[in-house]
Amino acid sequence: MRGIYFDNNATTRPLPEVLDVMTACLTDGFGNASAVYRRGREARERIEAARASVARLLGASPSEIIFTSGGTESDNTALFGLCGPGDHLVTTAIEHDAILSCLRPLAERPVSVTLVRPAPSGRIDPEDVRRALTPQTRLISVMTANNETGVLQPIEDIGRIAAETGVWFHTDAVQAAGKIAIDVGRMGCHLLSLSAHKIHGPQGIGALYIKRGSPVRPLVLGGHQERGRRAGTENLAGIVGFGRAADAARDGLSDGAVARIAEWRLRVERELCAHIDGLVINGGDVPRVCNTLNLTIDGVPADALMAALDRRGISISAGSACRSGSKAPSHVLRAMGLSPRQARCSVRISLGKLNSGEEIDYFLSIFAETVRCLRKDPRSTTI
DSSP: OOOEEOBTTTOOOOOHHHHHHHHHHHTTTOOOTTOOSHHHHHHHHHHHHHHHHHHHHHTOOGGGEEEESSHHHHHHHHHHHHOOTTOEEEEETTOOHHHHTTHHHHHTTTOEEEEEOOOTTSOOOHHHHHHHOOTTEEEEEOOSBOTTTOBBOOHHHHHHHHHHHTOEEEEEOTTTBTTBOOOHHHHTOSEEEEEGGGTTSOTTOEEEEEOTTOOOOOSSOSSOTGGGTSOSOOOHHHHHHHHHHHHHHHHHTTSSHHHHHHHHHHHHHHHHHHHOTTEEETTTTSOBOTTEEEEEETTOOHHHHHHHHHHTTEEOBSSOGGGTTOOSOOHHHHHTTOOHHHHHTEEEEEOOTTOOHHHHHHHHHHHHHHHHHHHHOTTOOOO
């Protein structure tokens, strides 16, 4: 059986060079970066080199990067670290659960919240963000690229609104890093979240860009690591692996890797649209990241299609991995105006650097036929 992994928005396979530097840290290179002896100093040097690599990916200063346990912690730190009693938060109805799950505990502070809804394309209108602002607005949080549809949001326009109105601005760029060029100065954000395992790095390590002067309170208390902004002994191997993945992500923007993935996605779109009736590309009319394709296929439940493809060795998803097992239809697709039935007939295909043209060929050779078989008998187990 082939093993073809097209769920790279959920997580990515670490690059070989990432595993190499992590293995070195876990064997001869281990050390506590807070220690003052040689092994500790060497660990500190490795961490600071990785910090510089992540900063280069964002066009930031290394001193503006703190390491976290992942994108979820980074998002939580941005919201809880800035918003307090009486504040107002503006965010969107299509954010990741790492943002949306914060809203109820924030309300208990109390922090009031306005959710901006997208157009049917999945794109937020910056003027809707402007109209949502109040004199109490403390923070705007809008993701750069949606994890389910890949739709890119007008972050620079929103950044200008934040600057004009004196509001702090956070963006979750977890699904954008390594797929588009990111420059925090041009974006106008004060905070930005990243996760290593979305760019062929290790799981369990992320970063939060905090623009110099931003008054963010720490979420994790204890020691004085990360200049007092995030306590806890640093995840040395994870941080070093993140740094190497950040270098590779930056290189991929110019060495043809991103362009190759974009060509694959375009080929998949063209061929599926040509051979499958009743297929809709969600967010297909607006800018998206290079690797993501979200499809609604009329009459084909996503769970049946995923199961049928899994039997053929192909992994795709129905949306966010964080909602795996939930029976509720995608909140992103529902916010875009899809009915519950349409949302339940939607799947996400997300490509990565370690995929190949041969895998695209095999996928296309069976996908349309699988859809036709399921339309005849959605309960079929012989596909």
